[in-house]
Amino acid sequence: MRLRDSASSTKSGGIPKRKAPSPAFWLLAAVLPLAFLVGMRYVDAPPPGLAAWGYATADFAPVAADSPDELASVAWSTVALPHRVDVVGKSIDVSWYRFAVDLPERPADLWAIYERRPRTNLAMFVNGVQLTSPAQARRPYTHDWAPRLVPIPNSLLRAGRNDVLIRSASEPPASRLDQTYIGPYEVLAAAHDRHLLLDVTAKQATLAAMLLFAALFGIIYVLRRRDTVFAAYGITILVWSLHVCFLIGPERWIGTEAQWLVLGEFMLAAFVICSIMTVHRFLGRRPRRAERLLVAGAMAYLLAALAAATFLEGEPLRVFNLLVGVPILLVLSGRSVWQLARAAIANATIERRLMLLCALIVWVTGVRDFLVHVADPGDGPHTTYLPYTVSFVLLLFGSLIMFRFARALRETEVLNRELEARVEQKAAELEANYARIRVFERNQALAGERSRIMRDMHDGIGGQLVAAIALATRPSAARELDGLLHEALDDLRMMIDSLEATEADLLTALGMLRMRVTNRFAAAGIEFHWEVTDVPPIAGFGPEQVLQLMRIVQEAFANVLKHAGARTITVRTATAQLTLGEPAVAIEIEDDGRGMQPGRPAGRGLANMRRRAAALAAELEIGTTPGGGTRVVVRLPLAGDSSPRDPVHAKLARV
Amino acid sequence: MPYELMTIVYLLEDDAVTRHNLEERLVAVEGIKVPVSVGTCTEMLTAVRAGRPDVLLCDLQLPDGNGVEVIRVARDLHPDIEVMVISVFGDEQRVVTALKAGATGYLLKDDPSSEIGAAISQLLQGGSPISPAIARYLIRVFRPTEMPEQTPPPQVDSAVGLTTRELEVLQLAAKGFSYGEIARMLGISGATVSSYTKKIYGKLAVHSRSEAVYEASRLGLIDEVRRDT
Numbered sequence: 064m065r066l067r068d069s070a071s072s073t074k075s076g077g078i079p080k081r082k083a084p085s086p087a088f089w090l091l092a093a094v095l096p097l098a099f100l101v102g103m104r105y106v107d108a109p110p111p112g113l114a115a116w117g118y119a120t121a122d123f124a125p126v127a128a129d130s131p132d133e134l135a136s137v138a139w140s141t142v143a144l145p146h147r148v149d150v151v152g153k154s155i156d157v158s159w160y161r162f163a164v165d166l167p168e169r170p171a172d173l174w175a176i177y178e179r180r181p182r183t184n185l186a187m188f189v190n191g192v193q194l195t196s197p198a199q200a201r202r203p204y205t206h207d208w209a210p211r212l213v214p215i216p217n218s219l220l221r222a223g224r225n226d227v228l229i230r231s232a233s234e235p236p237a238s239r240l241d242q243t244y245i246g247p248y249e250v251l252a253a254a255h256d257r258h259l260l261l262d263v264t265a266k267q268a269t270l271a272a273m274l275l276f277a278a279l280f281g282i283i284y285v286l287r288r289r290d291t292v293f294a295a296y297g298i299t300i301l302v303w304s305l306h307v308c309f310l311i312g313p314e315r316w317i318g319t320e321a322q323w324l325v326l327g328e329f330m331l332a333a334f335v336i337c338s339i340m341t342v343h344r345f346l347g348r349r350p351r352r353a354e355r356l357l358v359a360g361a362m363a364y365l366l367a368a369l370a371a372a373t374f375l376e377g378e379p380l381r382v383f384n385l386l387v388g389v390p391i392l393l394v395l396s397g398r399s400v401w402q403l404a405r406a407a408i409a410n411a412t413i414e415r416r417l418m419l420l421c422a423l424i425v426w427v428t429g430v431r432d433f434l435v436h437v438a439d440p441g442d443g444p445h446t447t448y449l450p451y452t453v454s455f456v457l458l459l460f461g462s463l464i465m466f467r468f469a470r471a472l473r474e475t476e477v478l479n480r481e482l483e484a485r486v487e488q489k490a491a492e493l494e495a496n497y498a499r500i501r502v503f504e505r506n507q508a509l510a511g512e513r514s515r516i517m518r519d520m521h522d523g524i525g526g527q528l529v530a531a532i533a534l535a536t537r538p539s540a541a542r543e544l545d546g547l548l549h550e551a552l553d554d555l556r557m558m559i560d561s562l563e564a565t566e567a568d569l570l571t572a573l574g575m576l577r578m579r580v581t582n583r584f585a586a587a588g589i590e591f592h593w594e595v596t597d598v599p600p601i602a603g604f605g606p607e608q609v610l611q612l613m614r615i616v617q618e619a620f621a622n623v624l625k626h627a628g629a630r631t632i633t634v635r636t637a638t639a640q641l642t643l644g645e646p647a648v649a650i651e652i653e654d655d656g657r658g659m660q661p662g663r664p665a666g667r668g669l670a671n672m673r674r675r676a677a678a679l680a681a682e683l684e685i686g687t688t689p690g691g692g693t694r695v696v697v698r699l700p701l702a703g704d705s706s707p708r709d710p711v712h713a714k715l716a717r718v
Numbered sequence: 719m720p721y722e723l724m725t726i727v728y729l730l731e732d733d734a735v736t737r738h739n740l741e742e743r744l745v746a747v748e749g750i751k752v753p754v755s756v757g758t759c760t761e762m763l764t765a766v767r768a769g770r771p772d773v774l775l776c777d778l779q780l781p782d783g784n785g786v787e788v789i790r791v792a793r794d795l796h797p798d799i800e801v802m803v804i805s806v807f808g809d810e811q812r813v814v815t816a817l818k819a820g821a822t823g824y825l826l827k828d829d830p831s832s833e834i835g836a837a838i839s840q841l842l843q844g845g846s847p848i849s850p851a852i853a854r855y856l857i858r859v860f861r862p863t864e865m866p867e868q869t870p871p872p873q874v875d876s877a878v879g880l881t882t883r884e885l886e887v888l889q890l891a892a893k894g895f896s897y898g899e900i901a902r903m904l905g906i907s908g909a910t911v912s913s914y915t916k917k918i919y920g921k922l923a924v925h926s927r928s929e930a931v932y933e934a935s936r937l938g939l940i941d942e943v944r945r946d947t
Contacts, residue, residue, distance in 0.1 A: 574894020
């Protein structure tokens with residue numbers, strides 16, 4: 064899945080489906096941010112009846128007194144509320160505010176004092192009696208936005224003038240008092256509940272949701288490093304969450320109050336910069352230099368602001384921030400809004416339109432907050448809308464991305480299923496191809512085997528039958544004919560035996576040959592000495608090789624029968640070596656006859672034996688035994704015939 | 719020799735020339751009589767139902783059927799007769815087919831009279847011939863783990879397994895040793911060796927029959943087979 068929509072990547076290919084936003088969208092883009100502001104104004108409207116109990120001014124005395132008793136000789140001045148002074152030259156500032164509450168008679172119902180944003184440590188006194196103690200608070204705050212409602216016991220109030228004193232203790236850089244309400248508890252409590260929901264509970268809830276989203280996007284980014292937009296978005300949410308933390312977090316845990324304030328304000332700037340970078344990634348742009356400049360500028364400002372907060376007193380950068388810093392942020396973020404708008408004009412995908420709407424809402428709210436602050440640079444009672452807008456938009460957009468992510472996952476699943484189906488189809492095709500190839504190979508192998516059998520028949524029985532026919536024309540050749548026909552039958556049996564030698568078992572093949580000739584040797588009075596032993600298997604020793612070897616051995620047998628005049632024949636197998644030292648199996652046929660006659664020319668039989676041995680890559684040795692008999696030794700290499708053999712044959716062995 | 723003491727041989731061979739030639743060679747052996755010499759399965763089936771031979775000599779490929787069927791019927795009717803298959807080549811495939819049907823020996827069509835006489839008397843004395851290829855085949859059949867596709871069914875009677883001695887005989891025969899040589903090597907008599915062979919052939923017939931039953935039961939044909947047997 065890509066959060067960044069397809070339009071930016073269609074440049075490289077694909078179907079460019081461009082669509083400009085409709086006028087209705089622009090109308091929506093114009094109306095929605097304004098509707099948002101109106102909605103916020105409605106939500107933040109003062110609760111009914113509250114204004115009647117508010118005090119626009121108070122008597123103010125910057126005196127570090129602990130109790131009202133010490134205020135007898137103090138000179139009071141009148142100040143407008145909300146009131147704010149820089150704290151200069153001391154670590155704790157204590158100021159007193161005085162309200163005169165004129166009552167025609169002692170009220171029957173419960174009264175209370177209400178502060179929407181206390182932000183300092185307040186102790187309250189009614190007619191000299193203390194309601195709350197400064198010691199109840201752990202430390203003077205400047206960031207406690209939680210509204211505070213303090214009930215006044217009825218007994219303390221009286222008809223006529225009532226003195227309400229508020230002692231405010233504050234750390235640098237500033238001391239404040241927000242708009243103060245003194246009136247019936249019921250009215251003030253309604254306002255308190257509403258403001259508590261708006262200022263604290265709502266922000267806490269969105270904070271929890273945003274932290275969850277930030278974690279989710281972080282996980283998505285870890286899983287998909289390619290989509291940096293997820294990381295950027297997650298960081299943006301995280302930075303904004305920190306900003307909200309500063310707004311509602313009552314407890315400072317590092318630095319001085321001034322530094323803490325700088326950090327809180329910097330989070331807003333960091334949020335703007337992160338948003339800009341998110342937009343870059345969303346649009347598929349990576350202006351590295353501009354981004355580095357932005358980050359470097361923000362860091363430089365942070366350091367400068369921290370230094371100022373550390374070494375200068377009061378809030379020296381307050382006006383600078385409002386009149387220079389915030390406008391810079393507004394311009395930069397405005398540029399991002401403009402980029403989004405142009406992208407939406409170029410191709411109005413749903414993502415671009417939504418992103419533009421969100422950015423517009425946030426930006427317009429930012430401008431509104433800025434203008435409200437500029438119009439009233441004091442620490443006024445106005446609520447900044449940005450926290451609500453941004454949280455809302457971030458959550459909305461986060462949900463959208465999650466939905467898209469889920470949809471993309473579903474699409475991926477569908478795609479996977481299609482892919483699986485296609486793979487299966489391909490596999491089936493391949494299998495069919497292989498089956499065809501196997502059939503083809505088998506047919507080839509069978510054809511090769513058939514042609515071998517034809518060759519063997521031609522080599523053996525064919526020639527013998529031709530000779531037999533020739534003999535048959537001579538009337539006196541019955542005995543010779545009988546011999547020749549038996550030879551032909553023997554050869555046929557040998558062929559069949561060789562075909563059955565499926566495991567190429569050398570000893571069994573030799574045994575079959577022995578069985579075939581046993582009668583003739585017995586008739587000639589020659590005794591068989593069978594001295595075979597198990598031999599290692601010979602590579603590639605198939606029917607063709609068996610038949611070649613059998614013919615060699617048979618020729619040797621025939622020679623013994625015909626010429627040797629022997630009493631015994633010994634057949635022996637053993638492991639041996641070729642002349643070059645390769646391991647081999649030796650088959651020896653030895654008789655105790657007259658041996659080879661030196662004068663007798665090598666017959667056709669011997670030539671055939673040599674030819675067949677060569678075809679087996681075997682060594683053939685024909686010699687004389689110490690006793691004078693003949694010894695034929697065939698040595699078959701264990702590695703088989705390494706010379707290229709009929710490839711069809713090798714295949715047959717596999718099939 | 720009185721007729722009752724003579725060996726009665728029934729001969730089934732479709733080629734007339736070969737049949738007559740065989741008949742002549744059989745009769746040439748002393749003590750052998752061939753009262754039935756026919757060329758079709760039908761004729762031979764009629765003959766074995768009517769009378770009992772000592773030895774049935776039987777070709778496999780016949781014009782009106784397979785000799786294997788004749789062998790089966792003859793063995794069912796007369797369990798103690800000897801059956802020999804006659805073949806041109808004495809090749810493993812044909813001989814094994816006949817052995818599975820219950821044959822206990824084989825003859826080559828060109829064997830001289832002396833061979834035929836020796837073979838028949840060997841059979842009657844309780845022995846059977848064997849070739850190295852058949853020995854090798856039997857080793858494979860009775861050692862099923864090495865040939866997965868020939869794994870015998872689990873219900874095969876353990877009595878059809880080979881004894882150690884029988885396996886030794888087969889192993890030596892497969893290497894081409896003669897009965898005489900095997901007898902010397904194992905320290906037993908030649909007749910004993912050939913009687914081992916005959917027992918092994920009997921086991922092969924039982925084995926292939928139970929294998930057939932197993933196959934049939936696997937295919938759902940078991941009832942028919944039971945009715946047959």
